[in-house]
Amino acid sequence: MSVIIFSLFTVKKVCNYKCQAFPSLSRLFYRYRDLAPQLVPLDYTNKPDVKLPYELIGSMPELKDNPFRQRIAEVFSADGEGNMTLDDFLDMFSVLSEMAPRDLKAYYAFKIYDFNDDDYICKLDLEKTVNKLTRNELTPEEVCLVCDKVIDEADQDNDGKLSLEDFQHMIVRAPDFLR
Amino acid sequence: MAQPLSFTLPVPVSRNGASPDPSLAEEGAMHSSFHQLIQEQSAAGQELELQELGGAETVAAPAHQPEAWEEPEQRAEHPAFSSATLQILAKMPSRTIGRSRGAVISQYFTRTAKLRRRSSRPPLDQVSRSSRPSFRHYDLELDAGHAAEEDKRSLLVKELQSLASSQRDHMLRAMPVSLAEKRNLRQASAGHRSALRKPSMSRRPLSCCGQLKYCFIIWFRSLWYGFLSRLHSFQPWHYPLKQIGGRFGSSVLSYFLFLKTLLTFNGFLFLTLLIFVVAMQAANPPATSKSRLFTGLELLTGAGYFTETLMYYGYYSNFTLNGSSPQSSHLPYNMPLAYVFTVGVSFFITCIMLVYSMSRSFGESYRVGSTSGDFAIKVFCAWDHKVIQRDTVRLQSENIRTQLKELLAEWQAKSRPMSLGRRLGRMVVLSLAWALVLGTVLVCVMAVYYFSKHMDKVYSRASGSSETQQETLLLALPVVVSLMNLVMPYLYNLLAAWEKQDSPVLEVYVAICRNLILKMVVLGLLCYHWLSRRASYLEDKCWETAVGQELYRFVVMDFIFTLLDTFFGELVWRLVLEKKLKRKQRPEFDIARNVLELIYGQTLTWLGVLFCPLLPAVQTLKLMLLFYIKKTSLMMNCQSPSKPWRASHMSTIFITLLCFPSFLGAAIFLSYTIWSVRPSKMCGPFRTMETIYESGKTWVRELEKSSPSLTWFTWIHRYLVENTFFLFFAAGILLAVIYLHIQVVKGQRRVIQLLREQIANEGEDKIFLIQKLQCIYGKRETHL
DSSP, rough: OOOOOOOOHHHHHHHHOOOOSSHHHHHHHHHHHHHHHTSSSSTTTTTTOOOOOOOHTTTSSTTTTTHHHHHHHHHHHHSSOOOOHHHHHHHHHHHHSSSSSSHHHHHHHHHHHHHOOSSSOHEEEEEEOOHHTTTSSSSSSHHHHHHHHHHHHHSSSSSSSBBBHHHHHHHHHHHOOOO | OOOOOOOOOOOOOOTTTSSSSSOOOHHHHHHHHHHHHHHHHTTTTTHHHHHHHHHHHOOOOOOHHHHHHHHHHHHHSTTOHHHHHHHHHHHHHHHHSSSSHHHHHHHHHHHHHHHOOOOSSSOOGGGGOOSSOOSTSSTTTTHHHHHHHHHHHHHHHHHHHSOHHHHHHHHHSSSSSOOOHHHHHHHHHHHHHHHTTTTSSOOOOHHHHHHHHHHHHHHHHHHHHHHHHHHHHHSHHHHHHHHHHHHHHHHHHHHHHHHHHHHHHHHHHHHHHHHIIIIIHSSSSOOOOOOOOOTHHHHHOOOOGGGGGGGGGSSSSSEOOOSSSSOOOOOOOEHHHHHHHHHHHHHHHHHHHHHHHHHHHHHOOOOOTOOOOOOHHHHHHHTTTTTOOOOHHHHHHHHHHHHHHHHHHHHHHHSSSOOHHHHHHHHHHHHHHHHHOOOOOHHHHHHHHHHHHHHHHHHHHHGOOHHHHHHTTTTTTHHHHHHHHHHHHHHHHHHHHHOOSSSSHHHHHHHHHHHHHHHHHHHHHHHHHHHHHHSSTTTSHHHHHHHHHHHHHHHHHHHHHHHHHIIIIIIIHHHIIIIIOOOOOOBBBOOHHOOOOOOOHHHHHHTTTTOOOTTHHHHHHHHHHHHHHHHHHHHEEEEEEOOOOOOOHHHHHHHIIIIIIIIHHHHHHHHHHHOOOOOOOOSSSTTTSSTTTTHHHHHHHHHHHHHHHGHHHHIIIIIIIIIIHHHHHHHHHHHHHHHHHHHHHHHHHHHHHHHHHHHHHHHHHHHHHHHHHHHHHHHHHHHH
């Protein structure tokens, strides 16, 4: 994702939604605005309630071809449907940037892969993930086998599902994560 | 961290020992204890839960799409679990509270955010049915919970305030909540503090100076953070690297990042040598006559016009430079000392930088006690989110599919152990392949040795012909060695295709190993050859300059052959594939081979620094050109590699290979040259000395004589540096420390193993208890 550094709090302390103090933040704001210039005002001091629909977010070049774009938008949007305000947009890019701490990324990755929002990645979630990864080109038996193996390898407390702790524990072992 | 649950039931133990099935009386006792438990933990939503569960069983209400399949799944997993069992399961701590702090905080905030979003309770049939019934999805706490929410929030704020500000920042940054909440929390925790402080301070409105100071601080900080955020885009090649990563993924990007790392090393070496050695000598040129004219051939051979210039060792003076005229007020600059110290210190700093980057890269990519979680890692971590082009995304999906299929095949093959005959056959094939590889290495080394001897003879015989002809002959050896380095890797690839290793990752390692052995053995032979040849040199010639020229030629030939390889291996091959063979596939970018070529080039540079101080400049130029050429060729001709590639793992391996055979070999060669080899008598900064190191010793003795107050320095030199006992002692302590760390890591591995077993046991305990619970409740319900 975009390789933009910004420190969340110093930006927030000084910027105050005016978005003029920092080039990286204003760059993000202009990208947000470019998606729908007629909807997004330039001045955010009155904290207008502007939401961009999912179709616009999903058409961004970074997300356009990503098979998980719908889940990413849903996880970061306030209403759970993919329609994002500026805050959600900034949230998304801050977590996906390279400077975000790994635990934060692991947490959001867990939420992205958890399709049914029950705080566990169960076998059906895994099957959906594998199908999205391989664009449905594996046979159902192979998908089943892969999911069984994944649960075998990662499930620590033997309840047949991956909880957040299992997921984080496994992520710690894999350094190439959510680059 | 969670403490182990001590959950003791008041179960009456029968006098005859523990019976497997509880009798009716015991059952009754157990039921009453559970009943008490349920009463203790009953909350307002219990009826709602029962209702919902009842609804799930009887009413087939339309539900949210993603949750529609939850119900049959629940039935499938817990086919006969009674509602009471499910109730108790729902109240288990691991399902209501969660153990990680981040999950706690975010669950809390998601819940409250959802509460705030919904204005009223949703009707029951729209409540999502998750497989574990929990309090999360409905507004149980809307009335009583609002106050609880505020309490929790203020608790969180108080906890944040108790931390130091940097820790607070760190924790806020790592918290998985939205930016808006983080901002509010930060303001709350900062605001409280100032509110707490204010009464103690005198209430004075900020004076004009205070305001100005405040404004200045804020302005300066905004400037500083703006600079920091811009710094990233000022990095060289920031946009091209992003382009490459977006189109080809992180694996190909790791090659270019490695190139960038090498560029920093060379840049540093070049700058130090430029400032301390080259510039000083350039300001005070020695009185030699330049008898040669510049012809273009010098760029290839490094001889001719370049022989008596700043490029080579022979040009540098061996006395203290005092300025070109006696009237100039330059400080005396001891050239020999500067030469040897600059080279030594820059090597030392390069060593530290290498070891530091190696340890950092190693720390990121290796984990103690990690077992192979191939499938899980492949599913969750293999997707490279940097890739944004449609074709590459499709290619990535195909790659992951192929890799998953390969993993499945591998696992199935492992679960069917190979017969003895097949295993024996495999051993034979492997040993044959390795024997072949080592044989070819030996053959190449012999060939290089005899060819260099032959070229020496030809060169000495051709001493009658013109200088240019002689120097052209010198190009023969570099050409032969570069040709060998170009051709042999392809042969090894063919061999690997015949050998068919079990796993593709192992294939890559084996290929790297073989190529590395070849290159390093050939370089070792050449070093030996150069150092042994100096005895045959005439008195008025500079063997160091000759060695420097050889290395220059090697570097230039390596560059030319890399260009040829890029041209033929990528451009021409792609044209052949497209036009003649009519295949849509493009050639793959062979990362391992290209990286090894870079390492080889860097080794040559490090070997040649002492003899040719401007060689790092040549290498820097070569790397910059290589970047653009490789990038253009990549964009035009190649596709991303289809083999699995763990980028961070590979980066660690590359930098380790750069450190160990490459830098270590160069450092050994340099140390040997400085300590034991006699410099030539007629040229260079060390003409009059026995060894290069002697200049340092002479300087220390002079220092001792001239300024007696520095005796501690000479004492250090005499007893710590010259006396080998101290070095052995230091080496012994280092070995002891390494051994200690190895033991610590072993111990940690054992502890991890034990903990893992404990977790597995706890899991089994849990399953057992759940089944027992179900046993009891199921019986009770069937009784009712």
